[in-house]
Amino acid sequence: MLDFSDTKLSMQKAVDHFKSEIAAIRTGRAVPALIENISCLAYGGASKLTVKELGTIASMDAQTLVIQPWDFSVIGEIRQGILAANVGLTPVIDNNLIRISVPGLTAERRNEYTKLLHQKMEQTRVSIRSIRSDKKKDIENLFNGKSISEDDKFGAEEELQRITDGFIANVDGLGEKKEKEINTI
Numbered sequence: 001m002l003d004f005s006d007t008k009l010s011m012q013k014a015v016d017h018f019k020s021e022i023a024a025i026r027t028g029r030a031v032p033a034l035i036e037n038i039s040c041l042a043y044g045g046a047s048k049l050t051v052k053e054l055g056t057i058a059s060m061d062a063q064t065l066v067i068q069p070w071d072f073s074v075i076g077e078i079r080q081g082i083l084a085a086n087v088g089l090t091p092v093i094d095n096n097l098i099r100i101s102v103p104g105l106t107a108e109r110r111n112e113y114t115k116l117l118h119q120k121m122e123q124t125r126v127s128i129r130s131i132r133s134d135k136k137k138d139i140e141n142l143f144n145g146k147s148i149s150e151d152d153k154f155g156a157e158e159e160l161q162r163i164t165d166g167f168i169a170n171v172d173g174l175g176e177k178k179e180k181e182i183n184t185i
Contacts, residue, residue: 002148002156004163007135011128011167018124018171025113025120026088027181030065030102032057035089040081042074054078060099067091067098105182113182121175125168132164 023033036052051057055069055078069075079091079098091098105113136157143153 002139002142002152002159004135004159007131007160008163010131011163014124014127014131015167015170015174018120019174021120022117022174022178025117025178025182026102026105026109027113027178027184029062029181030059030100032059032065034087034102035065035067035082035085035100038082038085038087040074040078042077051078051081063102063104065089065100065102067100068096069098072096110182114179117175117178117182121171124171128164128167128171132160135160 023031024037026034032052036050036057038051039048040051040054041047042049042054051067054071054074055067058066058068060066067078069078075093075096075098079093082089082091082098082100089100089102091100139148139153139156139160142148143150148156
């Protein structure tokens, strides 16, 4: 029987990438994923680090994020990095913390984010199908080279389709959950 572990691994990487992409889509709630990967020029521009590398990010409530830098000398640089990222959030320095108030979403913004989510879902499905197509070509080459029988070829193609369907169902489930979060007021 053929080994599908490399195919599963590639498809899982596509799903993991999708998860990280949709984590940054705003839902109207304050979640650390909104800002954790924003790059900041720290220590006078000597280092380019993400917010999560510079401090602890926490949600105080549904509308407020708080960043507590590990090194308080970079607090202004974190604020500038978030402002420069142009994500629609305004950080305010409060003693040794940065507070970010996350505004609620308008109906128009919810629709835009839903469209963006559907685009990312389709890109991930296409990526998974492309991986399936590559593996299917490998199976076809094995069959043409007389390395496997016709029964083995059809069995392998059925297994490949079952694996593909499982990963696409996973993407659809994640997308539906995120869409519900976006549209929850």
